[in-house]
Amino acid sequence: MFDLPTKEKRDRRIYRRFRKRLLSLGFTKIQFSVYLKFAESDAYSESIKRKIRKVLPRFGNIRIISLPPKTFDKMEIYNNHEKIENESPRPNFIVF
Secondary structure (H helix, E strand, O other), X not given: XXXXXXXXXXXXXXXXXXXXXXXXXXXXXXXXXXXXXXXXXXXXXXXXXXXXXXXOOOOOEEOOEEEOHHHHHXXXXXEOOEEEOOOOOOOEEXXX
C-alpha cells in the first residue's frame, strides 16, 4: 500500500514510475494504491521486497505486508453487492 505525493508535476512522474515498476515486478492493482503479488515461498517474498526497497521514492508512505494463505482464504470480496469467490489459495502473498 502506498500514498505518494502528486501535487507537483515531478511528484506525479515519480508516482507513475514507481507504479510501473510494481507492475513490472508482477503486482496486480486490487484497489487504488494497493497492489498484490503472490509469492511461492518466503525466500521469493524477501527477494521481491529487496527489489521494492531499491526503488522506493524519497517521499511518501509505503507499507509492505506479507500475509499467509489462511488470511487470504478468510477475505470476503464483494462487487456491486455480489459476493465473489476468492481465487484458489496460493502459498504466500505480498500486499503492497
